[in-house]
Amino acid sequence: QGGRKHPDQKYIQVNTQNILFIAGGAFDGIKEIIERRLNKQAIGFSSEKINKQEEDAYILDKLDATDLRSFGLIPELLGRFPIITHLDKLDEATMLRILSEPKNSIINQFVELFRLDEVHLSFTDEALKKIVKETMEKGLGARGLRGTTERVLEKYMYDIDQLGGELIIDEADV
Numbered sequence: 001q002g003g004r005k006h007p008d009q010k011y012i013q014v015n016t017q018n019i020l021f022i023a024g025g026a027f028d029g030i031k032e033i034i035e036r037r038l039n040k041q042a043i044g045f046s047s048e049k050i051n052k053q054e055e056d057a058y059i060l061d062k063l064d065a066t067d068l069r070s071f072g073l074i075p076e077l078l079g080r081f082p083i084i085t086h087l088d089k090l091d092e093a094t095m096l097r098i099l100s101e102p103k104n105s106i107i108n109q110f111v112e113l114f115r116l117d118e119v120h121l122s123f124t125d126e127a128l129k130k131i132v133k134e135t136m137e138k139g140l141g142a143r144g145l146r147g148t149t150e151r152v153l154e155k156y157m158y159d160i161d162q163l164g165g166e167l168i169i170d171e172a173d174v
Contacts, residue, residue, distance in 0.1 A: 021080040033070045034059050060086040090142060095132045098142045099149070106146050110153055117160045119167055126171040134174065
């Protein structure tokens with residue numbers, strides 16, 4: 001006998017007692033839920049001036065299961081997460097490393113793609129920084145780096161056979 005949604009399927013019972021559940025997500029709006037619980041206003045905590053990044057970190061450090069419950073997660077799922085924490089937003093330096101350092105980085109993938117057409121592709125440091133800055137301004141996180149890089153290279157990819165063997169992407173190209 002299957003479950004409620006699929007009564008004709010075979011029912012399999014899984015003991016989740018020793019299964020470690022790890023979940024992640026953006027949880028857009030969770031900060032406001034935490035602020036309400038703490039009876040804080042979004043504009044600050046006191047007359048002392050602290051920057052927005054420090055304020056956000058302070059608030060997110062107070063995240064607990066009741067906030068996620070208010071966000072909409074069901075208690076049966078929340079009970080499987082004994083440790084609840086948050087990740088800090090990526091800064092420009094980290095995004096730059098993600099873009100260029102890994103063996104299979106986005107930049108290295110495009111360098112290889114252009115190499116297949118016998119074009120040596122390179123980027124100036126300023127161009128890489130501008131790609132990161134543009135991506136961060138759009139609030140896209142690390143996933144947005146590919147789209148921004150593709151947009152920069154798109155016009156060259158269509159005319160790759162006319163590039164003459166070398167292409168240097170500088171800040172003006174971004």
